[in-house]
Amino acid sequence: NAGVTQTPKFQVLKTGQSMTLQCAQDMNHNSMYWYRQDPGMGLRLIYYSASEGTTDKGEVPNGYNVSRLNKREFSLRLESAAPSQTSVYFCASSEAGGQGSYGYTFGSGTRLTVV
Amino acid sequence: SQQGEEDPQALSIQEGENATMNCSYKTSINNLQWYRQNSGRGLVHLILIRSNEREKHSGRLRVTLDTSKKSSSLLITASRAADTASYFCATGQGKLTFGQGTILTVHP
Numbered sequence: 001n002a003g004v005t006q007t008p009k010f011q012v013l014k015t016g017q018s019m020t021l022q023c024a025q026d027m028n029h030n031s032m033y034w035y036r037q038d039p040g041m042g043l044r045l046i047y048y049s050a051s052e053g054t055t056d057k058g059e060v061p062n063g064y065n066v067s068r069l070n071k072r073e074f075s076l077r078l079e080s081a082a083p084s085q086t087s088v089y090f091c092a093s094s095e096a097g098g099q100g101s102y103g104y105t106f107g108s109g110t111r112l113t114v115v
Numbered sequence: 116s117q118q119g120e121e122d123p124q125a126l127s128i129q130e131g132e133n134a135t136m137n138c139s140y141k142t143s144i145n146n147l148q149w150y151r152q153n154s155g156r157g158l159v160h161l162i163l164i165r166s167n168e169r170e171k172h173s174g175r176l177r178v179t180l181d182t183s184k185k186s187s188s189l190l191i192t193a194s195r196a197a198d199t200a201s202y203f204c205a206t207g208q209g210k211l212t213f214g215q216g217t218i219l220t221v222h223p
Contacts, residue, residue, distance in 0.1 A: 004157075031209065033211075035213075040215065042203070042213050042214055042216060043158075043203070043213040045210055045211075045212070048209075048210050050209060050210075058210065059212075090158070096209070103148060103160030103163055104148075104150075104158070104160060104211065105160070106157035106158045107157050108156060109155075109156070109157055
């Protein structure tokens with residue numbers, strides 16, 4: 001009953017470094033999402049994947065790329081980290097996207113600090 | 116842009132009291148969801164209410180939806196210290212937009 005697994009849980013990067021945040025779900029969900037959470041800003045959608053093979057930009061995609069590797073895995077890449085990307089990153093999945101709406105299952109988050 | 120806005124931003128109550136949080140949104144919706152987030156953890160889905168529903172219950176949770184006022188409320192009855200968390204409303208088709216949340220503190 002793992003649900004959504006995110007790795008790593010914590011990461012410190014230097015400005016300009018790159019890294020990939022990993023996310024995997026074992027619920028056979030079609031849709032997956034990446035959000036960032038900043039104090040006073042709530043959760044903001046970075047990218048999402050409505051189904052395997054598709055990805056779309058969310059509200060704050062600049063500075064990020066994503067890969068939907070297969071139905072289970074959805075990774076988020078920071079090519080050149082900036083201090084403004086210091087945040088807590090959450091991956092989530094849901095049963096379906098598009099016209100349907102279902103509850104999300106969230107991972108436990110990755111706390112990223114860029115110095 | 117935030118579709119949902121929670122009110123109040125923070126709420127402090129004693130154990131056993133009821134807690135009411137409100138959410139207002141701007142555009143038409145098909146459904147509205149509520150989530151809980153304990154400190155340092157991911158969000159947990161609590162309840163989904165569809166636009167043709169006015170009220171929904173789940174254990175000690177009661178959610179109402181008033182589409183004419185574009186608002187929803189979450190009531191937690193007989194609160195417990197373990198209910199201390201942030202609560203978020205969310206709207207959207209497929210991809211959700213979250214409000215900024217209400218921080219609830221329940222004192223033992």
